Amino acid sequence: HSQYRLYVMIGAMKKLAAALRLQHTSFSTATSTATATNTTNTRKTAVVVGATSGIGQACARRLAESDEWTVIAVGRDRPGRAEQVIADLESSSSSSSSTENDTDTATKINTAPPASRHEFRSCDAFSLGSVKECAAEILKSGDILKDHKTIDALIMTQGMATIQSFTPTVDGNDEKLSLHYWSRIAFASLLLPALRSSSSNNSNCIMPGGPVVLTVLSGGVHGAYKKYRNDPELKQSYSVPNAADIAGFYSDLGFDSMARRSGNDGINFIHAAPGFVATNWGTEMPWFIKDPVRALQKIGGMDAKDCAEIMLDPVFRSAAGEALIARPNGETEGIFIMNEKAQSSKLTPQHNADARSFVWGVTVDVLRRAGIDIET
Secondary structure, eight states: OHHHHHHHHHHHHHHHHHHHHHHHTTOOTHHHHHHHHOOOOSOEEEEEETTTSHHHHHHHHHHHTSTTEEEEEEEOOOTTHHHHHHHHHHHHSSSOOOOTTOOOOOOTTOOOOTTOSOEEEEOOTTOHHHHHHHHHHHHHTOHHHHHHOOOOEEEEOOOOOOOOOOOBOTTSSBHHHIIIIIHHHHHHHHTHHHHHHTSTTSTTOOOTTOOEEEEESOTTTSOOOTTTTTSTTSSSSOOHHHHHHHHHHHHHHHHHHHHHSTTOTTSEEEEEOOOSEESSTTTTSOHHHHHHHHHHHHHHOEEHHHHHHHHTHHHHHHHHTOOOOOOGGGOSSSOEEEOTTSOBOOOOTTOSHHHHHHHHHHHHHHHHHTTOOTTO
């Protein structure tokens, strides 16, 4: 019986894959138009968190392909990873300043050799303390920002897919929620000084449409986490669906709040859903879930490179001074919600000013416990 149920599930997933494939082919050529119309000669700086695999790696590579972007790649460290990531980005670059004879190793803070225009920064995003330290290094000791003074795009894709129960980090927060929301809102807040320097309100602006903060998760796809007032950190009502909904719901509300705060009006905050992508998603899943997912990815999963092109559409548009998608509900301020075709998507019906204020307060408290003050 268990095998029969698995076969039925795979059959249903195949049908879904066919539908997904049709969706992927309907994406317009807007991205290529936006990239082609950007004629600025000033190199921009992008921070890509989660840049060592999956969609984040594909985004970092796509940006590195252009002479117009310098990439600060952020990910978990391991022996040789800094050199590996930098070499990968340099090989993606259309004009690399590295030479085969340059064999110097990265410095203790994982910066690239002097000849490289890209950097790697190590960070364990499960730990908000590590996020704080990484952001401080980017702002204060990075060779790139000494030259460029701004961050023009912040792209965050770090995540995990498991069926585990509430699993505390060193901060006492759930692991999944830490990767999908707490670490992301922390990075955005901590890097705000350099993002604000890139806005059209500042003389350093080299992004005509303003800098972009892009969190790639579940924009327009997730449901509302309705227990946010009674269990705001998901410690009593944990389930896999609730873990998915709270991360998406809080991303909508938290980044919408950040977008509306004083000084941030020149920054484009975007919550995007990537669709079904052929990456290593679900590596931590048990075989009876992972294997069917891998089969479905081969049938109808979007290539990570194609996904990156779509996800980066607002970044390229802003760099070219072109209009972005419309905000949801006719809003003229606040967050953008983007689907897997780079089109405007929706907020949940429960998204309102009261929920926004409450979730922002929870976010302030959680990050403050880790020594991060996002109210300043």
